[in-house]
Amino acid sequence: MTDEPGVEDLLRELAPQVLGVLARRHNDFADAEDAVQEALLAAAVQWPADGVPANPRGWLLAVASHKLADLWRSEAARHRREAVAALRDPSTAPEVSGTDDSLALLLLCCHPALPTSAAIPLTLRAVGGLTTAEIARAFLVPEPTMGKRIARAKRRIRDSGLPFALPNPAELPERLRAVEHVLYLMFNEGYAVSSGPEVTRADLCAEAIRLTRRLNASLPDHEEVAGLLSLMLLTDARHPARTGAHGELVPLDRQDRTLWNQNMIGEGLALISATLPRGKVGYYQLLAAVAAVHDEAKTAEDTDWPQILALYGLLTRVSANPLVALNRAVAAAMVHGPVAGLAALEGLGEELAGSHRLDAVRGHLWEMAGDLTKAVVHYRQAAARTTSQAERRYLRARAATLNVEG
Template sequence: MPTATNAQIEQIFREHYGRAVAVLTRSFGSIDAAEEAVQDAFSTALERWPATGLPPSPAGWIITTARNRAIDRARREASRADRHLAATLLDTPDVESQEHAVRDDHLRLIFTCCHPALATSAQIALTLRLLGGLTTAEIARAFLVPEATMAQRIVRAKGKIRDAGIPYRIPPEDQLPLRLRAVRATLYLIFNEGHSASETSQLIRTELCDEAIRLARLLALLMPDDAESWGLLALLLLIDARRASRVGADGCLVILSEQDRSLWDRVKIAEGQTIVRECLEANQPGPYQIQAAINAVHSDALFTGAIDWPQILVLYNQLITFEPTPVVALNRAVAVAEVEGPGAALILVDELQLGEYRMFHAIRADLLRRLDRRSEAVAAYEAAIALTKTDAERAFLQRRAAEVK
């Protein structure tokens, strides 16, 4: 029997942690109990699988083992409440027989984590931890805050859910709008961590991209009249359509302008563009719809051979009215560089306070390179390299820095 490596088990953890926690939260009625049980199960997997090999259904094994461990633990406890928990779990049908009944568990857990009683930043961080299986360090990097700060935020959020008795369910229809903004932001951040991983050697974490798209589709189906939810789905599809072209054969990042467009996923592009057109007809503009429209223009280059940068700049001008943030301003500057030149863009970039953001330095380096300010470009590339965690992106930046030295 083939053995399982620690790397394989870690990958399974990444792919199935969120689903296991969601399924067991429904059974246990407690996020903390579910997390503890799933972590116990993965510890057991690390002990057994290297010798026994992977089971036929690793996700089912983890969930079933976690449930059984929770039953054993509850039986050992003396309190009536714990004995009641054990009895409840024994009456719960086996996980494998519930496969078709649990597909919305992730979505239920997201809405639980995004309760209005929690601060928006806590809602998003907690959901990334529970649903995406991201480490505290990865979430902290996504929020540009220290790891200790993020750890405290997650602990407080879980405590508030427990102490307030926040139910594990999709809220009634009249309460949905209160949570949709945080839910969408959560899915977007999960996708971004998959699209450009912050703490792993690989650039793309496909399981996170796929999970974010799956949940975005469920959300859009749940809220069929919410144009922003559909806009989010379109945005993720159009970005993910370029997945296969983003890393070259040498393992180096390939930027958009240099990608092999024949590798772009035409099916995802077609679906994303169709959704964008339907959103335009709904005439309820929002930031996700505008970002989707920007990426729809980029995807038009698959057919026209050229990117319509003036149209993209118009869309960024609309986006910044919805989200006047430094990151949006930085991305807008990229369009300004194509329309008005790198000098005009650099003036805008130098006004931004994003010194801890790797893309700030990477974009600034590219503008300086195009202006033939070589020594400044090298320094900016080196600043970006110092903040970069993925091998593919680091290799790209090092190559560009070597070209201008």
């Protein structure tokens, strides 16, 4: 947004607070969101030049209110004049805690009625305070395309009559699950966004961590939110070691572990250690626990695979995700040998038919078993099926290496 990190951080901290007040006051999330976005853009230009105003939140609220009045005047057919007049009267602003507002915003943007592809950019803009241009860059799409996508997401919210309010306590768990899912996908998207052969990632990982951290701060007793934050930290900590000198993918067992971010590992471990004993164990906590076992191993050989196998055993009870079963087979191979791993893969074929992952794991297990010919066949098949450039390169290289050895 600007070159001055202080202003940028401040704006992004204030964005959901200001939007919360405005959306609540006028009961129009969609227009209020547009108005706040314009106010943020104005502040990003003016504050670094003229200095941050004495009451930055009040400044943003005033500017956003004016923008909203302008917006409504241009849409006079939809709104009556009184609504515009009400904007001039600051006494109509009820005060609610900023934390509640941020949470309500997050719950609305991640509403299960929205497809996740709409929820992610809308969350980044409305809750994260990012500009459309920044979000478009992160997803490698043109800015007008991203603008249309966000507008469409808000139209859906308006057309479905979804209110900007905290849901009743009975609904909260399910709505939070939707939020966790969106944040987890946002994090994964950071890895997946790539147009070239290099293992790139946008700031989406950092954004997902920031938003999850904020959610965890407002709901410190929620085990799965803590688990999700821990999972993100423990995964992202390994990022610096994931790419080789030529941009190639480096698998976990070959990574230079001295490159792992020990601060993030420390924070992730502390979180998951404090959360697991509370007893309400769920999907993200278990994934975080697996990540923790990997991160605690000084070398790949030190990895406590029996522990990982046990955790995947628990994961298969809470999740029907076939990738969990696939990873459990890998863990079984590491504990009981490749024959056990290959046996565990039987029956997975149907659910993962056509998936490159199944072939990649088969290749890996046949390699462990010493049947290089079969390993090469499966690595090649996986390479032909993946839609990830980095993975294709890795799989092809693996097949080529074994072909020479075999």
